[in-house]
Amino acid sequence: MSDPTAQPPTPAETGVLRTLRTRLHAEVSKVVVGQEEALDSLLVSLAVGGHVLLEGVPGTAKTLLASTFAKALGLEFRRAQFTPDLLPSDLTGNMTLRDRELVFRPGPVFTNVLLADEINRTPPKTQAALLEAMQEGQVSIDGTAHPLPQPFLVIATQNPIEYEGTYPLPEAQLDRFLIKVLVGYPTEDQERSLLVMGRRGLAPTGTDQVTRVVDGNDVMAARAEVDATAITDEVAAYVTALIRQTRVLPAVAVGASPRAAVHLLVAAKASARLWGRHFVIPDDVIRVAPAVLRHRLVLRPEAELDRLTPDAVVANAVAAVPVPR
Ligand SMILES: Nc1ncnc2c1ncn2[C@@H]1O[C@H](COP(=O)(O)OP(=O)(O)OP(=O)(O)O)[C@@H](O)[C@H]1O
Ligand SMILES: [Mg+2]
Numbered sequence: 007m008s009d010p011t012a013q014p015p016t017p018a019e020t021g022v023l024r025t026l027r028t029r030l031h032a033e034v035s036k037v038v039v040g041q042e043e044a045l046d047s048l049l050v051s052l053a054v055g056g057h058v059l060l061e062g063v064p065g066t067a068k069t070l071l072a073s074t075f076a077k078a079l080g081l082e083f084r085r086a087q088f089t090p091d092l093l094p095s096d097l098t099g100n101m102t103l104r105d106r107e108l109v110f111r112p113g114p115v116f117t118n119v120l121l122a123d124e125i126n127r128t129p130p131k132t133q134a135a136l137l138e139a140m141q142e143g144q145v146s147i148d149g150t151a152h153p154l155p156q157p158f159l160v161i162a163t164q165n166p167i168e169y170e171g172t173y174p175l176p177e178a179q180l181d182r183f184l185i186k187v188l189v190g191y192p193t194e195d196q197e198r199s200l201l202v203m204g205r206r207g208l209a210p211t212g213t214d215q216v217t218r219v220v221d222g223n224d225v226m227a228a229r230a231e232v233d234a235t236a237i238t239d240e241v242a243a244y245v246t247a248l249i250r251q252t253r254v255l256p257a258v259a260v261g262a263s264p265r266a267a268v269h270l271l272v273a274a275k276a277s278a279r280l281w282g283r284h285f286v287i288p289d290d291v292i293r294v295a296p297a298v299l300r301h302r303l304v305l306r307p308e309a310e311l312d313r314l315t316p317d318a319v320v321a322n323a324v325a326a327v328p329v330p331r
Contacts, residue, residue, distance in 0.1 A: 026228060033216055033217070040196040046280060050276040052159050054273065056184025058187060060164075063165060070210065078219050099152075118158060128173065184269050232279055241274075241287070299323075
């Protein structure tokens with residue numbers, strides 16, 4: 007008999023999340039050059055019901071990626087520009103009179119994929135309204151709870167250059183985001199190839215060709231798959247040790263929270279599935295650690311003066327904790 011491991015994988019072995027990944031990358035790359043890591047992060051978040059913060063300078067395809075991702079998934083997509091005058095009710099909705107009756111008019115938060123653009127330009131009250139919706143999965147108006155649609159994914163963007171008139175999100179609120187992606191500049195090759203893509207004036211033409219490549223049930227199936235991902239005591243202990251290590255590093259004033267530990271473990275499970283495995287290995291934890299932890303660490307002022315980045319601190323924590331093998 008031949009070696010069973012030599013057989014081509016059946017769809018069941020390949021897995022829902024891995025199949026989704028292949029299809030989404032093929033579809034989104036019709037319009038967006040590169041940004042694969044950001045796309046994987048969006049998929050991981052969608053698969054576990056988390057939310058993503060995209061940080062990057064203007065013009066790096068943050069909006070284009072978010073809208074293309076939603077289109078390829080066949081999900082409803084809305085965008086809210088977080089201007090200084092945006093009110094909580096502009097986001098959540100409000101009660102209005104219709105035919106002499108008070109009815110609830112839902113705001114843009116009632117969608118599957120919400121792009122919260124420039125989240126740090128709006129005052130704390132409106133930020134809090136969004137973060138509450140993210141946390142609760144519902145919006146309460148006048149004592150009535152209105153559940154948000156499922157799936158519900160917030161993609162918030164912010165510019166790393168903090169200028170006057172911005173309201174940096176407090177650490178407590180940053181902790182609610184599963185992942186923070188640093189959206190960087192494309193490579194030289196990528197930058198050249200995005201120039202030769204089809205375009206109508208300034209608009210990319212490819213968006214019309216982007217079609218839905220995902221079934222309505224696929225997202226829920228991916229969630230079930232991630233939940234069923236095995237985790238050994240050794241890997242759980244490794245996650246715990248890594249999180250606790252972030253709290254004792256000299257450069258860190260406030261380390262990662264217990265919520266961060268849960269997020270790290272769940273993201274590692276999804277990452278394992280992305281790579282076609284049904285169990286988590288320490289490498290999965292290490293792979294997602296920067297994205298899951300970078301926005302949750304408060305560095306000491308001296309560390310910032312030394313230009314130590316949160317990513318470097320995460321790397322130090324990883325280096326300090328023995329990896330179970
Ligand atoms: N990686 C890329 N692939 C394809 N097109 C790109 C890419 N990066 C930038 N572009 C082009 O730049 C335009 C601007 O991108 P987009 O509006 O998504 O940027 P952004 O990051 O949301 O910027 P801002 O922070 O100003 O909102 C796109 O419509 C596209 O034409
Ligand atoms: Mg944008």
